[in-house]
Amino acid sequence: MIDFHCHLDLYPDGLEVARQTNRRNDFTLVVTTSPRAYHATSRVFGRLPRLHVALGLHPEVAVAKAAELDALVGGIRGVRFVGEIGLDGSLPHRDSLPVQERIFKAALGECARQGGRVMSIHSRGAEQKVLQLIALAGPVGVPVLHWFSGALGTLEDACKLGCWFSVGPAMLAGEKGRRLAARMPMDRVLPETDGPFAKIGSAPLMPWQAMDVSHTLAELWSVELQHVRDQLSANLERLLKAGA
Known part of the structure; x- marks a missing residue:
């Protein structure tokens, strides 16, 4: 899982929930909204070996957390x-795009x-x-676009750039999400x-419900359910090797 x-x-x-997740899942990426949240979460979840905490600064809180940019980069x-x-x-956060962009560019540059x-x-x-x-930042590593919701043409651009994608049951509950997932490379989806x-x-x-996407992906990709499950596991293994 x-x-x-x-x-x-x-x-x-x-x-x-974290303890249950550590028992049920083989790998869980715990994303965080700020460096301060990252350090607090790492302390609490640090003894749960199947949980992996990521250092983040969420664009929705860019203005409120801008003072933590140095902590993010460092x-x-x-x-x-x-x-x-x-x-x-999106409309509620559009006005903060200049701050968001400054933070994102700094993170990409440091990566x-x-x-x-x-x-x-x-x-x-x-x-x-x-x-x-x-693209401007150069070899940043492996960008995984979470819940991608852009146009099909933009999806093609992302694929050409080498991006990966993570998709969930909520995304695949909608027609647009299913249409996008159907066009994603099978070997770059998580x-x-x-x-x-x-x-x-x-x-x-x-x-532990993330792998429920396997059923929908099997239909979209016209492959057997077990093939999807094996593919997703193989994708994670390859990603972890690439990002080691």
């Missing part, structure tokens, strides 16, 4: 995973200087700009939940 993008620290009773040297970072061009990192990247409403900044924010019905998705 894999969940490549989860806000595990933000669940109610997060420690108990911390990249000592981590394997960076996330959640990126840009959000490149450190020889590359595995990154979980937010791109809602700013997909083309995210790709532009990744499962995610984006819990507890992403939900099915009224219930937050739990980290």
Whole structure:
């Protein structure tokens, strides 16, 4: 079981959910919203070996957390995973795009200087700009676009740039998400939940539900269910080797 993008620290009773996740999942990427949250989460989850905490600064809180930029850049040297970072061009966050871009560019630049990192990247409403900044930054490592929701043409640009994608049950519940996932390279897709924010019905998705995407992906890709499960596991193994 894999969940490549989860806000595990933000669940109610997060420690108990984390313990269950550590038992159920083989690999869970716990993305964080700020360097301060990263350090707090790392202390709490540090003894759970199947949880991997990423250093992030979420674009939605870019203004509120801008003072932590130096901590983000300074911390990249000592981590394997960076996330959640990126840009959000949706209406509630559009005005903060200049601050978001300054933070994202600094993070990408440091990833490149450190020889590359595995990154979980937010791109809602700013997909083309995210790709532009990744391309300008050079060899940043492995950019994994979380819950990509751009146009099909932008998806093709992302594929050409070498991006990976993480998709979840909430994304695949919609027609647009399914249409995008059908066009993603099978060997560059990973499962995610984006819990507890992403939900099915009224219930937050739990980290052990990420692999539920296998059923939908099997239909979209016209392959057997077990083939999808094997493919997702092989993708994670290859990603971890590439980002070692």
